[in-house]
Amino acid sequence: MEPRAFAVLCLLVEHRHRVVSKKELLDAVWKGETVTDAALATTLRTVRLAIGDTGRDQRFIRTVHRRGYQFVAPTAAAQSAAGTAGAVGEGEAPAWSRDVTRFCRTADGTRIAWAVTGAGAPLVRTANWLSQMDLERTVPAFAHWFEGLTRGRRLIRYDERGYGLSDRTTGFALEEWMEDLDAVVDAAGLGRFPLLGISQGGALGVAYAALRPERVSRLVLNAAYARGQLARARDAAERDAAHLDLKLTLAGWHAQNHSYQRFFGAQFFAGSAPHRWDEYMSFQQRSVSAAGGARFLEEQSRLDVSDLAGRVRCPTLIVHSRDDPRVPVSQARELAELIPDSRLVLLEGSNHLLTGDEPAWPRFLDEMYAFLAEDGPDPG
Structure with missing residues (x-):
């Protein structure tokens, strides 16, 4: 604490x-x-x-x-x-409620905060927009992930460079995010491990599995995409919509405009009450500066790992909500077509980030744990 x-x-x-x-x-x-x-x-x-x-x-x-x-x-x-x-x-807190937070350094000297929760075979979760390890447990929208991802598993997670407890550097590129993940799994002493990528972290997971095939035993992708909003724009209208989305988000962030902020938060929790949108926006503003958030969002929108997806050789599970407004379900189908050994599971729901009170959440956990169990215990 x-x-x-x-x-x-x-x-x-x-x-x-x-x-x-x-x-x-x-x-x-x-x-x-x-x-x-x-x-x-x-x-x-x-x-x-x-x-x-x-x-x-x-x-x-x-x-x-x-x-x-x-x-x-x-x-x-x-x-x-x-x-x-x-x-x-009297009494002892459950294993999922306890974190051990550490720090490591990347090849270029950037300090990365990472944490271990639970016990058992490893499960590495890539960082995604956004995280801050000392705050995540205080946000009801995220609390269920800790219990859900540590059922007989040792969850390893981290804050990417630029936000959270890691160094607030100016680097926001796929190659640097790969270095962050390298540093964390090396510091954790992991050899081969299953990797979970959520939202933007899914694109990183695809790239890492393709370029580090000796390390990733199984890949789980949730609400993920191969191409960011600008990268997948097919015409001028879609490019204009992507730029407008970015401008509205940044305008609300800088001006503290409540209506603009809700516009962005609603894309992550479309199936939840408005207070969840406010809660999420408050968390974001505490995790990264407005300037850092702007750089990150722009880089995220230009991400394109579609060429790398075809090089993923490990078994891959792709889980996506049918009515996700932030990342359309077409992106999940594209990933399933690109990744050779993959299976696609579609969930009923409209939340980009799954909440603990929707039926899609236990379905996601059931699918993930059944998928991870197919290889038997992970050597870690």
Whole structure:
């Protein structure tokens, strides 16, 4: 946990006999800084995830409406080796709720943040737009991915250069993203492993499997494409639409225009309530600068791995929502035609990024785990 989250937990445990008000938490932990209630709510979600609690279960931290928060789990005083007393909560957080975050360096010296969650055979997830490892667990739209991807698996994920906890460099190109992935799997000590690519991370997964065939045992692609929006534009009208999409997104980002921001967020969660769009946009703005986001979006729109797709030799599973508004289902069909040993599964739904409360989510997990099990245990 980050220091502030740990300080919040310690304060709640220390005063577990009573409700601790929001003001008291803000005064004690943020020490006079001007912060919003949203900052406290985000920190509390971080604490709950770290100790295996949720806002629904509240087995450890109870929200008392209009009053504050109270630590309610059973505790016992324990003597440390130095003879000092401390509070120890009962129960242990599940493996998927615990991360070990590390840092490695690429061949060109860029520092990349990566994390390991869970235990078992490895599953590497390529980075995609966007990630920030210390924030992802606090966003309800992403929380289910951790439990879902670590069922008997050791999930390895990372922040690409330019955003998140990795170096905020200016490099945004496929070759540099390949270097980031190289550095992470080398640091994790992996030989051959299954690779999961989501959205833009799918294009990276295709390129990596084609150019590093000795490393990728199986490839899983979700909401992926071979060609970005500009690269696949067939005429002037489609090119104009791609440029307009980029301009509207950047205008909303720079001007903090709520309607423009919702336009972009709705493309990722078309089948979800508007609050999910706002939540996603807030996460993006915290993960990367507006200038970095602009560079990344433009490079992403020009990506084209269609030539490399035909060189992928490992078994490949392609899963896509039929009504995905961000990446049309035609892109999934194109990938299935280009990759020789591939199978295509279409899901009912209109979310670009799958949510935990839609029927497509358990179907995706079932298809993925059945596919990964066909080779038996991965050597890692």
